[in-house]
Amino acid sequence: xxxxxxISGAGHLALIGWALFGGVFRSDPPPFEVVEATTxxxxxxxxxxxxxxxxxxxxxxxxxxxxxxxxAAPPLASTPxxxxxxxxxxxxxxxxxxPAPDVTxxxxxxxxxxxxxxxxxxxxxxxxxxxxxxxxxxxxxxxAPRVAPEAVAPPEPDVRIDEVAQPEVAxxxxxxxxxxPAEATAQEEAATEIVTEAEESKDTAPTSSLxxxxxxAxxxxxxETPKPxETPKPxxxETPKPxxxxxxxxxxxxxxxxxLGTSQQTDTAPSGPPLTSGEKDALRVSVQQCWNVGxxxxxxxxxxxxxxxxxxxxxxxxxxxxxxDSFSGGxxxxxxxxxxxxxxxxIRCGANxxxxxxxxxxxxxxxxxxxxxxxxxxx
Amino acid sequence: xxxxxxxxxxxxxxxxxxxxAQGNGPLRIEITEGxxxxxxxxxxxxxxxxxxxxxxxxxxxxxIAADLTGTGLFRQIPSSxxxxxxxxxxxxVQYADWRAINAQALITGAVSTDGAGRIVAKFRIYDVFSGQxxxxxxxxxxxxxxxxxxxxxxxxxxxxxxxxxxxxxDSRVVFVAESGPKDQRAKRLGIMDYDGANVQYLTDSTSIVxxxxxxxxxxxVLYTSYETGFPxxxxxxxxxxxxxxxxxxxxxxxFAPRFAPNGRTVVYSLTQGxxxxxxxxxxxxxxxxxxxxxxxxxxxPSYSPDGSQIVFESDRSGTxxxxxxxxGGGEARRISFGEGRYGTPVWxxxxxxxxxxxxxxxxxxxxxxxxxxxEERLLTASFLDEGPTWAPNGRVIMFTRETQGEQGQASxxxxxxxxxxxxxxxxxxxxxxxxxxPLQN
Numbered sequence: 008x009x010x011x012x013x014i015s016g017a018g019h020l021a022l023i024g025w026a027l028f029g030g031v032f033r034s035d036p037p038p039f040e041v042v043e044a045t046t047x048x049x050x051x052x053x054x055x056x057x058x059x060x061x062x063x064x065x066x067x068x069x070x071x072x073x074x075x076x077x078x079a080a081p082p083l084a085s086t087p088x089x090x091x092x093x094x095x096x097x098x099x100x101x102x103x104x105x106p107a108p109d110v111t112x113x114x115x116x117x118x119x120x121x122x123x124x125x126x127x128x129x130x131x132x133x134x135x136x137x138x139x140x141x142x143x144x145x146x147x148x149x150x151a152p153r154v155a156p157e158a159v160a161p162p163e164p165d166v167r168i169d170e171v172a173q174p175e176v177a178x179x180x181x182x183x184x185x186x187x188p189a190e191a192t193a194q195e196e197a198a199t200e201i202v203t204e205a206e207e208s209k210d211t212a213p214t215s216s217l218x219x220x221x222x223x224a225x226x227x228x229x230x231e232t233p234k235p236x237e238t239p240k241p242x243x244x245e246t247p248k249p250x251x252x253x254x255x256x257x258x259x260x261x262x263x264x265x266x267l268g269t270s271q272q273t274d275t276a277p278s279g280p281p282l283t284s285g286e287k288d289a290l291r292v293s294v295q296q297c298w299n300v301g302x303x304x305x306x307x308x309x310x311x312x313x314x315x316x317x318x319x320x321x322x323x324x325x326x327x328x329x330x331x332d333s334f335s336g337g338x339x340x341x342x343x344x345x346x347x348x349x350x351x352x353x354i355r356c357g358a359n360x361x362x363x364x365x366x367x368x369x370x371x372x373x374x375x376x377x378x379x380x381x382x383x384x385x386x
Numbered sequence: 387x388x389x390x391x392x393x394x395x396x397x398x399x400x401x402x403x404x405x406x407a408q409g410n411g412p413l414r415i416e417i418t419e420g421x422x423x424x425x426x427x428x429x430x431x432x433x434x435x436x437x438x439x440x441x442x443x444x445x446x447x448x449x450i451a452a453d454l455t456g457t458g459l460f461r462q463i464p465s466s467x468x469x470x471x472x473x474x475x476x477x478x479v480q481y482a483d484w485r486a487i488n489a490q491a492l493i494t495g496a497v498s499t500d501g502a503g504r505i506v507a508k509f510r511i512y513d514v515f516s517g518q519x520x521x522x523x524x525x526x527x528x529x530x531x532x533x534x535x536x537x538x539x540x541x542x543x544x545x546x547x548x549x550x551x552x553x554x555x556d557s558r559v560v561f562v563a564e565s566g567p568k569d570q571r572a573k574r575l576g577i578m579d580y581d582g583a584n585v586q587y588l589t590d591s592t593s594i595v596x597x598x599x600x601x602x603x604x605x606x607v608l609y610t611s612y613e614t615g616f617p618x619x620x621x622x623x624x625x626x627x628x629x630x631x632x633x634x635x636x637x638x639x640x641f642a643p644r645f646a647p648n649g650r651t652v653v654y655s656l657t658q659g660x661x662x663x664x665x666x667x668x669x670x671x672x673x674x675x676x677x678x679x680x681x682x683x684x685x686x687p688s689y690s691p692d693g694s695q696i697v698f699e700s701d702r703s704g705t706x707x708x709x710x711x712x713x714g715g716g717e718a719r720r721i722s723f724g725e726g727r728y729g730t731p732v733w734x735x736x737x738x739x740x741x742x743x744x745x746x747x748x749x750x751x752x753x754x755x756x757x758x759x760x761e762e763r764l765l766t767a768s769f770l771d772e773g774p775t776w777a778p779n780g781r782v783i784m785f786t787r788e789t790q791g792e793q794g795q796a797s798x799x800x801x802x803x804x805x806x807x808x809x810x811x812x813x814x815x816x817x818x819x820x821x822x823x824p825l826q827n
Contacts (some may be wrong), residue, residue, distance in 0.1 A: 110628070153422065201804050203766070204767050205764035302549050326515075329516075371413045377412045
């Protein structure tokens with residue numbers, strides 16, 4: 008017997024012993040109810056039974072005698088009822104019946120004029136400011152012989168009419184710097200659009216306002232773009248590899264050349280910073296003040312002309328250089344009228360030089376002006 | 387990595403293209419807003435060698451200035467403001483002097499008489515600010531009595547050369563001259579220049595006359611007369627004042643005649659048995675044909691310039707409205723859908739617009755709309771405006787305006803189709819029912 012068997016045997020014995028004597032197989036006793044009992048005597052038990060017996064009857068009730076058959080019926084005395092005196096209601100004069108209502112002939116409402124054609128539903132404009140009345144007519148200015156982009160109030164009667172408004176300058180004798188006297192000028196009275204006699208008395212209040220637009224939808228994380236139709240795959244799955252660029256520098260050059268295209272004219276490119284939008288706007292306003300389309304034919308009013316002009320350094324146009332590059336929307340005759348009006352505008356308002364920055368002369372030496380009268384046609 | 391950098395560089399280059407492009411080539415701006423105002427012009431007296439010629443030259447310049455100013459598109463710079471004086475027709479123009487007074491157009495001319503006693507007028511038109519002559523100079527020859535027509539023709543050339551549209555100054559108007567109180571008003575046909583000058587009367591006042599209408603060549607006039615008790619249509623030769631009645635059935639009423647563009651056919655209304663319909667008649671043969679058969683009232687027909695269609699007035703829908711049908715009759719298409727009553731439609735000589743009378747909310751209007759009924763625009767508003775007629779160039783409309791009350795009187799007015807330049811046409815008497823002639827030869 009080796010050591011392992013001894014240890015094993017001892018362990019098993021210890022385990023069996025613990026199981027037998029350690030209470031492993033002893034269960035807890037089941038719970039029970041405890042009832043209290045008391046003892047009573049025989050007399051008490053008999054007294055308890057006597058309370059439950061029924062009571063005995065101690066008296067009898069006499070039955071009533073029936074009435075004798077010879078008894079006369081008691082006389083019945085009655086007096087006739089007299090009708091209650093009632094006073095007839097006094098006759099009162101009844102009010103005359105309500106007079107018949109005046110029946111006036113009610114004219115049926117005039118039948119609404121029904122158009123033969125169904126009205127055309129206009130789709131609302133999408134990009135309209137929320138609070139801007141959509142149907143608000145443009146305010147009708149009172150009629151003025153001149154129509155300009157901005158309404159001009161009538162000038163003082165003794166003020167000279169000019170394209171540019173300027174205050175009067177009187178030389179001040181005490182001034183150190185000599186001032187050049189200048190006459191006060193003002194722009195001619197103007198309205199923003201033509202007002203016919205039939206439109207003069209119209210109410211200018213807006214008739215309805217635009218409903219607020221609904222809250223914009225939340226941006227979608229992934230735009231649901233329709234999947235393009237699957238194109239049949241080519242039979243061969245191997246795509247040809249793009250040709251490797253010769254050198255990196257040449258690729259950059261090629262990309263630049265492709266981007267710039269033919270407009271890359273390094274020899275004649277003007278230098279210096281470009282005109283700001285404000286400087287361009289100033290030039291545009293200067294020209295449009297003199298662009299009079301009032302004497303143009305309706306066809307010329309539908310013709311857009313592109314006019315080029317070369318400027319001198321003092322901001323004045325070279326009148327001989329003004330030419331029409333192209334036109335659209337009308338015939339040759341209409342384009343000629345439109346060009347002549349454009350040429351007059353450039354010459355008239357450029358006679359004193361346009362307000363252009365001299366340091367950027369390279370940028371405005373050559374100007375190409377597109378005269379588009381579309382918005383003037385509807386005024 | 388290098389490939390990525392190259393791609394990024396190319397993308398940046400493309401993005402910066404607009405900015406680079408602005409730096410190249412000319413500066414580009416777009417002008418979309420301008421002004422609408424009369425163009426200032428100067429027309430010095432036409433120069434002449436003789437004293438009588440100088441007065442004639444002054445008169446001619448005056449009529450030219452009145453014609454151009456009357457359009458509302460031009461404004462005359464008075465001679466008192468002129469710096470430079472035109473003493474010779476051939477002398478070079480001092481543009482600086484005319485620029486200084488802001489004259490944008492300059493008309494110079496000379497007048498003389500030839501061996502036959504006729505007037506010879508020459509003129510030139512200049513664009514002052516560009517320093518160029520507009521077109522070539524022209525010469526006109528006419529009789530002494532016809533000097534106004536010479537002036538009108540010069541003005542037509544100036545107008546046409548500057549605006550690009552045909553003129554309308556050398557034209558006439560036939561109308562109904564009215565005199566006397568409203569309940570006993572005498573009416574007769576009158577004819578005058580478009581500006582009210584040279585009035586002549588074509589009929590006497592013994593019977594009521596209505597609705598005169600010029601022929602396409604301006605040599606004849608159709609009108610309606612109550613001479614027989616019933617309204618009947620007559621055609622009158624303007625030169626000889628001879629007239630004849632169009633052959634229509636007895637006991638019928640015929641009225642509202644108008645020439646077709648061919649000058650041989652007349653369209654008119656005829657009432658028979660209580661029904662009014664449109665008919666056409668060949669003036670030469672007297673053969674007529676019926677265009678409409680509806681039980682409603684069809685009247686006021688007017689041909690399109692090409693003669694293929696007719697616009698007319700009908701109450702077939704319950705109220706008077708405007709309809710267009712083929713010149714041979716057939717299905718009519720309604721074109722007026724606005725509120726109120728429409729009547730007396732007249733097709734524009736250009737063919738693009740229809741002028742009409744509209745009654746709405748107790749007021750009368752003269753308006754225009756496109757031939758499909760769109761872009762309706764009311765030009766006037768008053769107690770009573772009616773009976774529009776087009777100027778030969780389709781730019782101006784003349785009509786009748788009658789004032790309210792027992793002392794009310796009819797007079798002629800004109801208005802530009804933009805609604806501007808509403809003004810009265812001067813006449814010696816009351817006047818109504820104008821019809822504008824084409825340009826005279």
